[in-house]
Amino acid sequence: MSESAASGPLALPPRESALSASPALHHQFEDIEQQHDAGNFGIWVFLATEMLFFGGVFTGYIIYRSLYYSGFAAGSHGLEIDLGAAMMFVLLASSFTMAMAVHAAREGKHRPLIGFLSVTIILGVAFLGMKFTEYFHKWQEHMVPGLNFHPALESLRGAPEHTVELFMCFYFFMTGLHALHMIIGIGLLTVMAILAWRGKIPRENYNRVEFSGLYWHFVDIIWIYLFPLLYLIGGRYK
Amino acid sequence: MSEQTPSVGTYILVFMALLVLAALTTGIAYVNLGPFNTVIALAIAVVKMSLVGLFFMHLWYSPGLNRIVVLAGFFWLALMVSFTLADVFTRSWINPPGP
Amino acid sequence: MSTAVAEVPVESRIHYLNADYGVKSWLFTTDHKRIALLYLGSITLMFFIGGAAAVMMRLHLIEPAGALVQPETYNKLFTMHGVVMVFFFLVPSIPATLGNFLVPMMIGARDLAFPRLNVLSWYVYITGAAFTLYALISGGVDTGWTFYTPLSSHYLNTHVIATALGVFITGFSSILTGLNFIVTIHKMRAPGMTWKRMPLFLWSMYATSIIFVLGTPVIAIALFLLGLERLFHVGIFDPAIGGDPILFQHLFWFYSHPAVYIMILPGMGVVSELVTCFSRKKPFGYIFIAYSSLAIAMISFFVWGHHMFVSGQSVYAGFIFSALSFAVAIPSAIKVFNWTATLYKGSISYQAPMLYALGFIGLFTMGGLTGLFLASLATDVHLHDTYFVIAHFHYIMVGGAVMAYLGGIHFWWPKITGRLYHDGWARFAALVIFVGFNLTFFPQYMLGYLGMPRRYAVYPAEFQVLNVMSSAGASILGVGYLIPFIYLLWSIRYGPIAGANPWGAKGLEWETPSPPPTDNFEEPPIAAEEPYGYAEPEHAHV
Numbered sequence: 001m002s003e004s005a006a007s008g009p010l011a012l013p014p015r016e017s018a019l020s021a022s023p024a025l026h027h028q029f030e031d032i033e034q035q036h037d038a039g040n041f042g043i044w045v046f047l048a049t050e051m052l053f054f055g056g057v058f059t060g061y062i063i064y065r066s067l068y069y070s071g072f073a074a075g076s077h078g079l080e081i082d083l084g085a086a087m088m089f090v091l092l093a094s095s096f097t098m099a100m101a102v103h104a105a106r107e108g109k110h111r112p113l114i115g116f117l118s119v120t121i122i123l124g125v126a127f128l129g130m131k132f133t134e135y136f137h138k139w140q141e142h143m144v145p146g147l148n149f150h151p152a153l154e155s156l157r158g159a160p161e162h163t164v165e166l167f168m169c170f171y172f173f174m175t176g177l178h179a180l181h182m183i184i185g186i187g188l189l190t191v192m193a194i195l196a197w198r199g200k201i202p203r204e205n206y207n208r209v210e211f212s213g214l215y216w217h218f219v220d221i222i223w224i225y226l227f228p229l230l231y232l233i234g235g236r237y238k
Numbered sequence: 239m240s241e242q243t244p245s246v247g248t249y250i251l252v253f254m255a256l257l258v259l260a261a262l263t264t265g266i267a268y269v270n271l272g273p274f275n276t277v278i279a280l281a282i283a284v285v286k287m288s289l290v291g292l293f294f295m296h297l298w299y300s301p302g303l304n305r306i307v308v309l310a311g312f313f314w315l316a317l318m319v320s321f322t323l324a325d326v327f328t329r330s331w332i333n334p335p336g337p
Numbered sequence: 338m339s340t341a342v343a344e345v346p347v348e349s350r351i352h353y354l355n356a357d358y359g360v361k362s363w364l365f366t367t368d369h370k371r372i373a374l375l376y377l378g379s380i381t382l383m384f385f386i387g388g389a390a391a392v393m394m395r396l397h398l399i400e401p402a403g404a405l406v407q408p409e410t411y412n413k414l415f416t417m418h419g420v421v422m423v424f425f426f427l428v429p430s431i432p433a434t435l436g437n438f439l440v441p442m443m444i445g446a447r448d449l450a451f452p453r454l455n456v457l458s459w460y461v462y463i464t465g466a467a468f469t470l471y472a473l474i475s476g477g478v479d480t481g482w483t484f485y486t487p488l489s490s491h492y493l494n495t496h497v498i499a500t501a502l503g504v505f506i507t508g509f510s511s512i513l514t515g516l517n518f519i520v521t522i523h524k525m526r527a528p529g530m531t532w533k534r535m536p537l538f539l540w541s542m543y544a545t546s547i548i549f550v551l552g553t554p555v556i557a558i559a560l561f562l563l564g565l566e567r568l569f570h571v572g573i574f575d576p577a578i579g580g581d582p583i584l585f586q587h588l589f590w591f592y593s594h595p596a597v598y599i600m601i602l603p604g605m606g607v608v609s610e611l612v613t614c615f616s617r618k619k620p621f622g623y624i625f626i627a628y629s630s631l632a633i634a635m636i637s638f639f640v641w642g643h644h645m646f647v648s649g650q651s652v653y654a655g656f657i658f659s660a661l662s663f664a665v666a667i668p669s670a671i672k673v674f675n676w677t678a679t680l681y682k683g684s685i686s687y688q689a690p691m692l693y694a695l696g697f698i699g700l701f702t703m704g705g706l707t708g709l710f711l712a713s714l715a716t717d718v719h720l721h722d723t724y725f726v727i728a729h730f731h732y733i734m735v736g737g738a739v740m741a742y743l744g745g746i747h748f749w750w751p752k753i754t755g756r757l758y759h760d761g762w763a764r765f766a767a768l769v770i771f772v773g774f775n776l777t778f779f780p781q782y783m784l785g786y787l788g789m790p791r792r793y794a795v796y797p798a799e800f801q802v803l804n805v806m807s808s809a810g811a812s813i814l815g816v817g818y819l820i821p822f823i824y825l826l827w828s829i830r831y832g833p834i835a836g837a838n839p840w841g842a843k844g845l846e847w848e849t850p851s852p853p854p855t856d857n858f859e860e861p862p863i864a865a866e867e868p869y870g871y872a873e874p875e876h877a878h879v
Contacts, residue, residue, distance in 0.1 A: 027856070028441075028448035028525070037301075038450045038524040044304045045516045048311035049554045055315040056558030056588050060573060062319055063326050063584060085264045092260060092286075096253040099294040103246065146569030162578045169571045173562065217295045224286045228263060228279035235275040236267045303523065314551045317638060322587045325642065325654035 024205040036207055043211045047218050050181075054222055057177065061170050061229065064163075071156075071163020073234030075171065078143065078155050080134060084231040087130050088223065094123035095220045098189075102213040108203030110196060117193040117209075120216070124186045131179050138168075145169045171230055178226060181219045188212050242299050252293045259286050352755070352852040367452035368855055373438035374753070375459050380426050380434065381822075383466060386473075387421035388815065390414045395777075395811040401798045411794035412479035413495070419482025421473075424504050425466055427738055428596060431603035432514055432549075433462070435745045436542050438753060440518055442846035442853065443536050445527025445862040450520040458513035465507030472499035481792060483593070486574035486585040490566040498567055501560040508553045511599075515549025518542050527845070530864035533627070536844055537620060537868075540627040541606025544634035548595045548602075552638070556592035559585060583649055590641035598637040601701070601733060602630060604741030605672055608694045611744050612676050614842040615691035616683025619869035622675045629668035636665040646717045655714055662712035666705060673702055688840075689763030693744030696771050697737055704732025707782065722792070725785025731778045740770070743821065750825065751835030755852040758828035762820065770817035776810025843869050 029035040065072045101116035135144075142150040145165045156164055192212050195201055201209055244252075263282045267275065292298040297305055353370045363371060394414050397405035406414065437455065441448050449455055472478055478500045480489040489497050522543050526535070562573055563585065572578035574585045613620050620626055642650055642658030676698055685691070707729040710716045720726060751757055780803040785791075789800050796804065838847040849858050 026452075028446060028450065028452060034524060038520050040300070041303060041307075041524060042451060042516060042520045044307045045519055045550060048307050049512050049516070049550050051311035051315055052318075052551055053554035053558055055318060056555045056591075057562070058315075059319050059322055059588070060562070060584055063323065063581070064573075064579075066323070067326070068579060081264065081267070085260070088260045088264075089257065092253065092256045095256075095290055095294050096249060099244075099249050100246070103243070103249070106243065146571040160579070162572075165571075166573070166579055169573055173565065173573075214295055217290050221287045221290055224283050224290070228276075228283055232263070232267045232275070232279050235270060237270040310551070314638065318555065318587075318591050321639070321642065321654070321657075322584070324657070325583070325587065325651045326581070328651040328653040329649070331651065331653060 024202065032205065039207050039211060043214045047214065050218060054174075054177065057170070057174055058225075058229075061174065064166055064170065065233070068159070068163035068166060069234075071159040072167045074155065074157035074159040075164045075167030076231060076233035077157060077236070078141070078151075079171070079231050080137065081231050081236055083130050083134050084227055087127050088227050090123050090127050090130070091220045091223050094120045094127070095217050097123065098213045098216045102206070102210050105196075105201055105206035105209040106203070108206075110199070110201075113201065113209070114193055114196050117189055117196065121186055121189050121193065124182055124189070128179060128182055128186075131175065131182075135172075143168055145172070174226055174230065178219065178222050181222070185212075185216050185219050188215065243296055244293050244299070248293060252289050256286055256289055259289075350850065351854065352850065353855045354755075354852050356855045365456070367448070367456055369437050369441055369449050369452065369455055370753070370853065370855075370857075372455050372459055373434050373436075376429060376433040376437060376462070379459075379463060379466065380429055383421050383425040386470075387418050387426055388818070390418035390421070391811065392815060394418065395808040397794070398796070398804050399808050401796050401801050401804075403794050406794075408794040409479060410477075412481075412792070413477030415792055416479050416481050416500075417473055417477055420469060420478075420500060420504065422734075423482055423596070423600075424507055425462075425469065427600040427734060428511060429462065429514070430600075430738070430742050431607060431745060432518070432542065432545055432599075433458075433510075435538075435607065435742075435749060436514070436518065436545075436603065439749065439846055440521055440539065440542055441525075442849070442857050443539050443844060444521065444525060445530060445845050445858070445864060446521065446525040447856045447858070449517045450525060451517050454513050455517055458510040458517075461513065462507055462510040465503045465505070465510065467503070468499050468506060469503030472496035472503065475499070483589060484560070484563060484585075485589075486563065486566070486582045487576070490563055490572075490574055490585075498564050501564055505557050505560045505564075508557045511549045511553050515546035515553075518546040519550065522546075526864075527861070528863050533624065534864050534866075534868050535627075537609035537623065537626050537630075538603075538606040541602045541609070541630045544630035545599050545602045547631075547634045548599050548637065552592040552595040552599075554592075555588055556596075559588035559592070562588070583645065586645050586648055586650075587641070590644045591638070594641040594644065595634075595637040597730070597733070598633055600738045602633060604697065604701075604738045604745075605630065605669075607741045607745035607748070608676060608697050609672075610842075610844070611690050611694035611748055612679050612698075613869050613871070614748070614840055615688065615694070616680050616685050617871045618679055618683040619867075619871055620675060621678035621681075622671075623869070625671055626675050629671045632668040633665065636661065636668070640665050640712075643712050643717070646714055647721050652714075659712055659714050663709065666709060666712075669701075669705055673698060673705075687764070688760055689767050690744045690748035692764055692767040692771075693740045693747065696767065697740045697744065700732050700736025700740065700774070704729055704736055707732065719788075720785060722790055723785035724781040724789050724791055727791050728778045728781035728785060731781070736774055736778070740774075743767075743770070746825070747821075748840070749846075750828070751839045752846060752851045752853070754829050754832075755835050755850075756828045756832035757835045757839060758824050758832055762824045766817055766820035766824075769820065770814060773810050773813030773815070773817045777807050777814050778810070780804070780806045780810075843871060 025032050026035060029038065097116045097120045101113055101120060104112035104116055138144055139148065141152070141155070142148050143155075145168050149165050149168065151161065151164060189212055192201070192209050195208070259282050263279055266278055269275075271278065291308070297308065353368055363375065366372060366375075393405060394411065397403050397411060397414075403411065437449070475496055478493075478495045478497055480493060480495070480497060484497070484501060522535075522539060565571065566573055566575070572580045574580045574582045576582060609620055609626055640658055640662040642654055643662045646655050646659075707725070711720055711726060711729060747758070747763055784800055784803050784807075787800065789796050835851045837850050840847075845862050845864065846853075848862065
């Protein structure tokens, strides 16, 4: 069983093999390498399910944008591009700090790990703050479908009202689903930070931080698509 | 664990690139390029996604199986979108016989 | 083989059933074998609930004007029957019970890759079931299990959201199971076990897991959007606001068609194991059977529009979906040919599991062939939403999947419990089920062809004879399902001790005691041989 770990191109240094009896190794795995491999693969399979999950809403979006372009462009024009862009920058920064946190975990450096995790969390919370501010503005402008959708005539920009309402439906669904994933991510990273604070993320088994990172980057990638698809339809040159 | 991962320098470079691309996306929206606004915005999004995926998420350094999983996800997504669009766009091509 | 393992009496040996006692040791277990039994209990309960709805429907349909319930209640019965049977029985049936129990054992591992995710998947299943049962008790839902909009989103006052939420939540249980199987099969095979040395059951579990993982999220979104539309009175699927009700059907069927392959692929895997063991022969064309599972999983995602031929979907899209639906029949046919060729010149014995397997081959073939009538655009216009469709899918789901499930339960029962059941009663029950099944559903082909619509609480008088035949069959079928319930439970206490390998079968799971120890194997196994190493029939001995 541990012969495979002790030889070959992926050989672990000798002290790692002592860990085959350590509590960090779960009993169904032969060695820590297999455990890491399986966990890593598992997270990617999970991310593939998330691609299909968001994909369903993206499918609807693509269809209705093709059918009702003018309504979608009008609705998009009414979104606050400054906030959208700011959220983009914040998330990209949080992905950077997340990558640095994983790097610190791999090196076994606790203080940078906790530091980078904390900054990532703060950036995530900032994102949510901006998102809910935006939602509040939309509420004030009477642009929330199902609750108070009475748009001002000029905000329709000539498009039929129901098509703009459809756009706003997708806006709230897609960003809402994304925000839900952000909240889960922030919760996950908070748990990671607490575990790191308690010294439970050793250098030999930092899997949990790495896998949380993969989830976080995925949520960032969703925003990378949401930003142009929701905020930049038809450009802002008119 | 035993796989290679990017250096801090690589992370910083990728981050700079991402910031530039995000600024580019936003800036180009103010320029009238007609239908190309969308094309370019999406192309930039694909590049940003690739940078995050390959470097921040270590796909560049991961076993090929992980890349296959990602490609499978895209393929299935493309399947769902294309067949559904094929329906929506061809509905008006033929009218079924009326009463 | 079976003599290599010491025949210690069950009571004095520690195994997974007696390793720990108490409710907590079961509810908080991470042992895949115990989780399999937790699922077994839960889905059996759901099966009887769904079955009760069916009994009431068949009793009601004895008379053309309806004999039992109000039409609104009838609508709720067929909806709950569909929802419970599809999402809470058939989809998890073989994967969550036999799959959970056998995947680690057949692969030579101590457990699945993520045991805690495994027990979480059961908790999620139970939560989803609770929401759905709540909806049932509060008055039910009457949209049909397909939840078509805008009926479900705008025009009904029944418990749509509770039911949709129950299904949504349970979907995550499937995703977790599929994820677990995929990672386990890729990363935890025993030394020497290459992909081509895996039992065919594992190939079918892998293919099923691909569908779990890639399809289920889409129905989750479809139901999520449906719920939002109902709650906030917005209209993604509402034509009045420019929405498209067919979009819901696309999102719904993108999962639900592959879902029917989730329901049949594991059964096919079981049949491969049963046919080989009870013919004492290795499978004819192992690699074809293995790859056909993957082909079915893949092509199943290309055909969903065949449920929507008359919905308003584009005719051109219909052409494509129809052609692809013919294509998906091919890998299934390959399997049927290969099973038959495996039987040829085999040393066949007719114990209960084999009776179920043989029943499967015949009934699945009939059900599959009738699918081709439905896949053809022209005939589907007449057959859509008639009893022909119902007969078609019940031949596959019940004549196929449920029979394979029962065959698998009977085959691995000695391994799971360490006891043998009474084979005479088991064979009798299998025959009762076979007769009852055909009497129930064959008349429905005829009813559909003659034009009787599905989901109707009343029907024209000229259809009564066939309906009564079908209801009579249903009562026989119901009795048939109760019999195994009785003797299997009885055998746990009073059945003879089984020993490690009572069937003389090949496979790693048979090389460990029955019931297995908690870590499955006393020594970590090595897969040194090709699978299905049965001797040539002329030299075979049991």
